[in-house]
Amino acid sequence: MPEFEPRILAFCCNWCSYAGADLAGVSRLQMPPNIHIIRVMCSGNVKPEYVVKSLVEGVDGVLVLGCHIGDCHYISGNHRTIKRFALLERLMDDLGIDKRRIRVDWVSASEGEKFQKVVSEFVAQVKSLGPNDIRRDAA
Amino acid sequence: MEPRIGVFICHCGSNIANTVDVEEVVRYASTLPDVVHADHNMYSCSEDGVGSIKAKIKEKGIDRVVVAACTPRTHEPLFRNACEAAGINRYLFEFVNIREHCSWIHMKERELATEKAKRLVRMGVAKVALLTPQEESESPVVKSAAVIGGGVSGMTAAISLADQGFETHLIEKGSELGGLVKDLGALFPSESTPLEFVKTMRDETAASGVRIHLSSEIKDIQGYIGNFDVTISENGKEEKFKVGVVITATGADELKPVGEYGYGRYPNVITQSELEKKLAKGERVGNTVMIQCVGARQPGREYCSRICCMTAIKNAGRILALEPKSRVVVVHRDIMSYNARNEALYRKSMEDGVTYLRYTLEDKPRVEGRDRAEKITLREETLDEDIALPFDTLVLSTPLVPNPDNGKLQKMLKVPLDRDGFFLEAHVKLRPVEFATDGVFICGCARWPSDVPECISQAGAAAAKASIPLRAGKVRTEAITAEVDETTCTGCGNCIATCAYGAISIVEVEGMRVARVNLAQCKGCGACVGSCHNGSIQQRGFTEKQLISMIDCLTEGD
Numbered sequence: 001m002p003e004f005e006p007r008i009l010a011f012c013c014n015w016c017s018y019a020g021a022d023l024a025g026v027s028r029l030q031m032p033p034n035i036h037i038i039r040v041m042c043s044g045n046v047k048p049e050y051v052v053k054s055l056v057e058g059v060d061g062v063l064v065l066g067c068h069i070g071d072c073h074y075i076s077g078n079h080r081t082i083k084r085f086a087l088l089e090r091l092m093d094d095l096g097i098d099k100r101r102i103r104v105d106w107v108s109a110s111e112g113e114k115f116q117k118v119v120s121e122f123v124a125q126v127k128s129l130g131p132n133d134i135r136r137d138a139a
Numbered sequence: 140m141e142p143r144i145g146v147f148i149c150h151c152g153s154n155i156a157n158t159v160d161v162e163e164v165v166r167y168a169s170t171l172p173d174v175v176h177a178d179h180n181m182y183s184c185s186e187d188g189v190g191s192i193k194a195k196i197k198e199k200g201i202d203r204v205v206v207a208a209c210t211p212r213t214h215e216p217l218f219r220n221a222c223e224a225a226g227i228n229r230y231l232f233e234f235v236n237i238r239e240h241c242s243w244i245h246m247k248e249r250e251l252a253t254e255k256a257k258r259l260v261r262m263g264v265a266k267v268a269l270l271t272p273q274e275e276s277e278s279p280v281v282k283s284a285a286v287i288g289g290g291v292s293g294m295t296a297a298i299s300l301a302d303q304g305f306e307t308h309l310i311e312k313g314s315e316l317g318g319l320v321k322d323l324g325a326l327f328p329s330e331s332t333p334l335e336f337v338k339t340m341r342d343e344t345a346a347s348g349v350r351i352h353l354s355s356e357i358k359d360i361q362g363y364i365g366n367f368d369v370t371i372s373e374n375g376k377e378e379k380f381k382v383g384v385v386i387t388a389t390g391a392d393e394l395k396p397v398g399e400y401g402y403g404r405y406p407n408v409i410t411q412s413e414l415e416k417k418l419a420k421g422e423r424v425g426n427t428v429m430i431q432c433v434g435a436r437q438p439g440r441e442y443c444s445r446i447c448c449m450t451a452i453k454n455a456g457r458i459l460a461l462e463p464k465s466r467v468v469v470v471h472r473d474i475m476s477y478n479a480r481n482e483a484l485y486r487k488s489m490e491d492g493v494t495y496l497r498y499t500l501e502d503k504p505r506v507e508g509r510d511r512a513e514k515i516t517l518r519e520e521t522l523d524e525d526i527a528l529p530f531d532t533l534v535l536s537t538p539l540v541p542n543p544d545n546g547k548l549q550k551m552l553k554v555p556l557d558r559d560g561f562f563l564e565a566h567v568k569l570r571p572v573e574f575a576t577d578g579v580f581i582c583g584c585a586r587w588p589s590d591v592p593e594c595i596s597q598a599g600a601a602a603a604k605a606s607i608p609l610r611a612g613k614v615r616t617e618a619i620t621a622e623v624d625e626t627t628c629t630g631c632g633n634c635i636a637t638c639a640y641g642a643i644s645i646v647e648v649e650g651m652r653v654a655r656v657n658l659a660q661c662k663g664c665g666a667c668v669g670s671c672h673n674g675s676i677q678q679r680g681f682t683e684k685q686l687i688s689m690i691d692c693l694t695e696g697d
Contacts, residue, residue, distance in 0.1 A: 005251065007258075007693050014212070015553055019575065022210045023555055023563070025239025033245040033255045036262065037236070038689050039211070040681055041619060044637070045665030050686060057694035071550050074664035075361075075639035084669060109555040109575075110563075116244075 006060035006126040008034045010119070011046045015073035016108050017065035023112035031116050032123040035063070042066070043104075044077030048088040051102060052095065056134060061101045061126035065118070068106040078106070097134060100125055142268045145176045145201035146260060147192050149183035149208035151238055158242035160253040164207070167257045171264045175199055183208050184569070189221045196225035203227070203270065205263045207235035207256065212575045213566045228272035230618060230680060235263035258692060265688040273618035273679050276658060280365035280608045281383040285310060286349075287357060287548065290318020291591055292583025292598040293388035294340045294349075299602035300386075301347040305609050308380060309344065310352045310371055312544070316341050318390050319539075319584070320591060324415030327453040352378070360385065360551040363662070364578025365614050384578045384605040385552060387562060388598065391539035391584035396434045400504070400535055405512040408533045411450045418457050424465070425531030427458055428515055430504060431471035435538035437500055442559050444538030444588040448475040451536050452485055455493040468494045468528055470504055470517060497521055506533065539588040552579050561587050572601040577614070580605050619663040619680040621656045628653040628675040634667035643667060 012018040018039050024031070040046055043066030051062045064085060066078040085104040092099035103122050107115045146168040150156040161179050168177035176199045180188040183206055195201060204227065206218050211234035219229035237256040245252035282305055286297040289311030297309040315321070317337040326333045344351065352373045359370040365383045372378075393412050397403045402410070409417070417424060429451045435444050448471070455467045474495065476485035489495065497520040498504055504517035514529040541560035549556050554574040555563040562585050565575040572580055582597035583589060589597065608614050621634075621643075630652030635643045642660035645652050654676065656667075665678035674683055 009690065009693060015576070018210075019212060019555055022212055022236075022239040023557075025210075025243040026563075027558055028243050028246065030246060031244050033241070033248055033251040035240075036255065036258060036693060037240055038262070038686060040665060040686070041678070042664035042666055045668050045678060045681060047669045047683070050683075050690060053687065054690050054694070057691070059690070059693050067553075068550075071553070073553055074662055074666060077639070077664045077666040080637060080666050080669055108550070109553065110549055110557075112558070 004127060004131060006034050006123065006131070008036065008061040008063065008123065008126060009054050009059050010035045010037045010063040010065060011040055011043065011050070012037050013043045013066045013073070013077075014039055014041045016067035016071065016106070017043070017115065019109035020065075020107040020111045020115040023110065024115045027112045029112055029116040031119045034123045034126075035119050042072070042074045042077035043081040044074065046081065048084050051088065055097050055101055055132060056095075058132055058134065060132045061103075061122060063118070063122055064102070064104045065107050065115075066104075068108055071108060098129055100129055101132060142173045142203050143175045143199070143201050144173045144203045144205065144264055144267055145192075145195055145199060146171075146174055146178070146205045146207070146264060147183055148177070148179045148237070148260070149188070149206065150179060150181050151208060152182060155208070155238050155242040158246050158249055158252050159237055159256045160249065163253055164237075164256050164260055168260050168264065171261055173268050174264060176201060184214055184217055189217065192218070193221050193225040196222070196227060201227070203231045203267045205233050205235060205260065205267050207237045207260050207263065209238040210236050213569060230273035231267065231270050233263045233267040233270065235259050262689040262692045265692050266685045269682070269685045269688055270680065275615045275618045277613045278365055278616045278659070280612050280614055281381045282609050282612060283307065283380070283382045284384045284386065284605055284609065285367070285369050285380075285382040286386045286388055288318070288388035288390055288583070288585065289313070289316040289351070289353070290388060290390045290583065290594075291320050291340065292390065292585075292594040293318070293386070294344045295595050295598035296386045296388060296582060296602040296605075297349040298343050298347045299599055300606060300609070301349045303606055303610075305606065306350070308350045308352060308369070308382065310355050310357060312354070312356060314354050316344060316351065316353070319393070322412060322416070324419035325453065325457055326591065327449065357548065357551065364608060367578070383609055384580065386580045386582065386601050386605055387548065387552065387554075387585055388583045388601075389542045389544060389548065389585040391542055391561070391588060394434050394537035394540045396535050396537050399433055400430060400515075400533065401506045401508065401512045402535055405506075405508055405533075407511050407531065408506070408535065411447065411454060411534060411536050414454055414532070414534045418454065418461065421461075423462055424458060425462070426466045426529070427455075427468070427532045427534060428528050428530040429455065429467070429469045429534040429536055430515075431469065431474075431536045433535040433537050436472065440538065440559070442538070442587075443475060445475055445477070446588050446590050447536040447538060449481055449484070449590065451534075452476070452488045452493070454534070456488055456491060459491055459493065466494070468496060470496050470498055470515070472498060472500060496526065539584055542585060545585065552576065554579055561585065572597055573604055578608060617663055619678060620658050620661040621663070621665065621667050621676055621678050623654045623656060624675045624677070625653045625655075627673060629673065630654060631672065633670040633672065634676050637667045637670040639664075639666070
């Protein structure tokens with residue numbers, strides 16, 4: 001049986017984490033091909049509903065990556081992110097989803113190596129959790 | 140009317156095509172809903188590539204475009220312009236990144252990378268189908284500039300901007316202008332001394348009306364192109380000013396190689412800049428050995444500092460001119476004498492009697508001595524023989540290393556550093572001396588080690604680029620602002636609390652309280668969107684529908 005290749009979404013803000021991912025590419029830092037980036041202008045734009053919907057419909061894991069606290073291009077957008085996702089994490093049990101399928105982290109435009117590290121760790125974590133069976137369980 | 144989507148996949152030469160099966164992605168793209176044309180280009184960003192995209196838009200009646208190539212952070216404006224030139228609204232365009240985010244990071248996994256590229260293209264196609272045309276607005280540009288760093292690069296850029304009539308602030312950490320150059324012993328290859336040269340530049344800077352801030356530290360920079368708020372501490376006193384653009388010219392420092400080849404232990408082991416000071420004072424150094432690439436081009440610091448070979452060649456010549464009886468040997472791993480002028484100087488140096496020997500990284504020269512260093516022994520690579528070289532002075536050629544303040548500054552300016560700690564420009568060919576962040580520019584050794592003529596050219600280029608928005612007095616702002624559906628908004632005010640710019644207010648419409656966005660103040664972050672409990676506020680180009688259409692691409696089967 002082929003190895004389980006999780007499908008993972010990553011919401012990246014245009015100014016820091018998306019640029020950090022670009023730098024990882026420019027630096028040819030190798031990482032597993034499971035991450036699919038959706039670019040948003042600010043991590044504060046990411047509705048918790050997007051994450052829940054992704055997981056409920058079978059995406060295996062969701063990353064939300066923004067600027068470091070204090071470095072938000074839009075002053076305080078990531079303050080919203082951190083509050084919303086702290087709350088969302090607490091709701092994950094009620095939703096019947098393993099909260100290890102979500103990770104919120106901060107990657108600056110100069111942190112290509114951190115992007116690689118976060119992606120590699122998260123892919124390994126989601127692989128160890130196995131496929132997100134929520135749809136099958138619901139059926 | 141059904142959308143007519145055109146998808147263009149870029150090979151980027153071999154950059155994408157070596158890892159991703161581009162033809163396969165094209166085949167796949169042509170099967171996606173509403174795609175009327177899928178095609179590939181060797182280089183989509185080339186004149187040919189852009190031309191063929193424009194031609195196809197017209198030929199096939201395409202009304203929305205997806206380009207799968209590199210990063211929108213460098214190339215989105217180019218393709219948006221192409222769309223506009225072909226008669227499509229520039230916001231009916233979606234960029235899919237299959238280079239930085241795919242081929243370059245999955246180089247050994249062709250099959251999985253190709254599958255990923257297909258999914259990314261599918262997400263792009265899903266989003267582009269839902270995009271709507273947008274109009275850009277304009278925002279004013281404060282006609283003044285801040286140049287950070289008062290070395291040769293910073294002074295050159297500041298003079299150039301001030302001469303064009305723009306108020307220019309030059310901010311220098313030290314107590315005088317002149318940067319690295321003021322400490323040099325000789326300027327190469329010109330006849331003028333560094334002090335004369337720096338004095339001329341200082342006089343020009345003062346005469347051009349540049350506002351010079353010495354002993355000044357950047358405390359804070361906030362804002363965006365056209366409207367930066369800079370706070371500095373000048374001699375401990377805080378000062379604030381507004382500028383439209385920022386040029387970074389923070390330079391670099393010479394590495395002090397403590398512990399290497401007896402540096403710090405023996406008094407006669409010195410760096411090139413320490414040698415320059417001795418020579419400037421007329422001190423005799425006697426028989427001299429120079430070791431190149433000390434602390435460079437080795438694990439831990441892999442870059443070539445470019446300018447140290449020419450520094451060694453210059454100083455070897457000066458020693459021979461001052462002390463014709465001294466013997467000078469340069470021990471190196473490669474000589475970086477790029478361009479015709481430098482190559483001629485290298486050749487002349489050999490003719491003048493400077494000896495060049497090669498060592499290898501695996502077998503570095505060894506220094507021996509008691510109170511003073513006395514000789515080095517090395518395995519000469521070409522001769523494949525051990526050679527002992529006695530000397531009076533051992534000079535270590537060390538690289539320029541990034542300014543330690545770069546980390547602090549890059550956070551304020553929201554620009555990247557490379558893995559070595561130098562500033563990383565937006566694109567070496569397409570946008571040199573610019574950052575991906577609009578309105579911020581870079582020149583000189585802050586970018587990478589450069590000699591004086593290079594610094595001056597770069598500083599001129601950065602000033603020219605920076606003067607474009609200053610001269611125009613306005614910039615086009617992206618139309619990715621927030622909008623409220625007033626028919627569903629309940630006027631709860633959550634979004635108002637979220638907006639960091641005070642761009643949203645409550646207005647009364649036919650007796651109902653609803654939120655309204657002031658477009659001039661909206662910066663397009665979308666933070667308000669996440670706070671709306673019923674989806675009444677949306678960000679143009681990043682609406683809930685558009686993002687969910689992308690998510691759905693990952694949950695549906697292939």
